[in-house]
Amino acid sequence: MIDTRSVDVELRWRASNLALSLASCAAVALAAALIDARWQLVVVAAPLVGVLVSLGWQRSTPAVRVYAEPGLVRCFEDEEVRLELWAEADDGSPVRLLVETPPGAALQVDRGPSGRLQIVASMPRWGRYPVRVRVTVAGRGGLLTGAAATTWVTAGEVFAFPVAPAQSTGLPRTELLDRLGTHLTRHVGRGVEYGGIRAYVPGDQLRTVNWPVSARRGSLHVTERLSERATDVVVLVDRHDQPPGPATDATERTMRGAVQVVQSALRNGDRAGVVALGGRTRWLGADIGRRQFYRVLDAILGAGDGHETTPGTLAPRAALPPGAVVVAFSTLLDTDFALALIDLCRRGHVVVAVDVLDGAPFEDLDDPLIARMWSMQRAFMYRDMRTIGVDVIGWSTDGTLDQVMGLVPRRRRRATARR
Template structure:
């Protein structure tokens, strides 16, 4: 801890010195009398001041929560000396907020006893938020000397984003083998009626269509479309993060990805994730409750990392992009590497739906003729990029009006996009 003299000490010493000097120089004992309480206070206060032996730690009542929740951080202070006036303040991440008066408090702690304070923290943004470090300021007797120090004690709270529940998922490109909620194109056992065909050996008697059989005088059976699951891979462009009035593009990306992932996992689909940016990370497609938590944890660590390294989809392992999977991309269409990767995916035959997370309406052009021309050129360039992706078979939907508006519009599609032949 670092000791420092307070302005009060300086004021007391200067005033006492002036009064004593003036009293002696002018021969006025009354001025010395005025100095007496100041000197006594200085001697008593400074004589009892010593380096405090104090510790502090912080704990939170939960380690995982959702945006909008209130987390209670408990700061515990211990001092092994005579009771001292201890001021404590905790540092919090930008994703947390607290009343300014609640973040710092002052109390008397001493004689080895523990004092706990509960600081309510409002969770305002998703991500891995930290509570700490703890700043301690111990005031000596009479507050002439203060000892300040920082205790590097931190607690992390994983905050999951709030997302809008989708009523309908995105149309799958192809169904897979597991049972799910999508009606497969193939004919097999199922509920959805497919067609009627003549009976062959091995057909179940329960599937005989008696009406058609009686009309044609020949055994016919019903065939159905089975309910199967599908594969969805969420492709997150994390090369750049542009701040908009309604939130950052990365924020829109994570909220959109969470909504799509949660919907498809609820409907027994396999969901994979690819964070394509400065740090490329992926999560192979899987299903089930444990995978829901895995995805939530994965999305918490998504951040935009600046990198010059050229990256393409060859970087990704085969398992990250299963064949027949619907690729749902969230991208601000700013970084050339991400645009190239999306075009590459489309050209490789993956059905790709891209949500443009950068709404051009929220980008204001600069003042002046040159700025206007530059803004129009930028818009034309983006138009060209969209056309290029469209030619590669990527369906692009603007995120203007919110990502959920875009997702609702996309979920009303009857078919996923087809790659160009």
């Protein structure tokens, strides 16, 4: 079923070009009649004045509604999508639409046989692209022209999702949940990897008996296998306002890194969720499946209504299952986001913060001493965060995310998490 969005347009009315032309001609004729004392010119101006006077007898101004089908379009970068736009007036008057091209987007607008505007859009970069139109309609027999009060009316929206690299990102080396998955552990269980040989104990399954070893040793021995487990991965995205400069460029790495972690977790059979902090918090609980990937993309960009919103600066407890691994992407320039990481660590989660800031957040930095001082301050901040329990790793343009995640040290999950 195609989602059709409709928007009521608030119109502001003014005199049309026709009314201005009639008024100008009538005024010139009457002025000439008075100057030259020629009554014939009054006869010429009378029909024009009559048309203007009939303004009060004309039917009322129409109400206009703009339609978009579909109203919300989702796509990936450089993917072509199609949508239709049209407008209707309650009295059947023709409505003229002019489509605005969003910055950075490519739109091709054609008029279909039914009079609707058929738009083919392509977005080279991820983000939210509103589809806006300028609305004009004639009223009162063409003597008035109505235009939208806000100049541009948002009829639909196109959300372009980022394309993440296909590389699989590793998780922090920690104790995983006792749930069937694909991550190899050192625990003995039902897996496929060889774990060792031990003597047979009553209760062992016969299919685990290693008959060649048992024949050589003269007693029953079984083959142990290492278990493969799964975990819960929650991505934390920093949406706080950032200063101009390199901090704004880090948004690109934040988005692509978050998508890559979620994509890798779902591909490995783990449950994945997302929490976007900054302003009004958006979050989506951890789940599995292919549909969850698109739900996470919606939650990151704020598309649709399939996610939850809540006020506050901390991650909601309902968004993070007990024992979940948290991977945060941030420039670590906002104090509220750092406090949210510390709060998650105190709850017993394994927290890894990926610093996406490449360089100092200053424009036109020429003094090497300031750059050195900034580098030392960030190193001290890394040390302090590790002391609290939050591992911070830097991610710049020189390396890929899967290489950076391999530098995370091993941490054991706390035995009791404070909930």
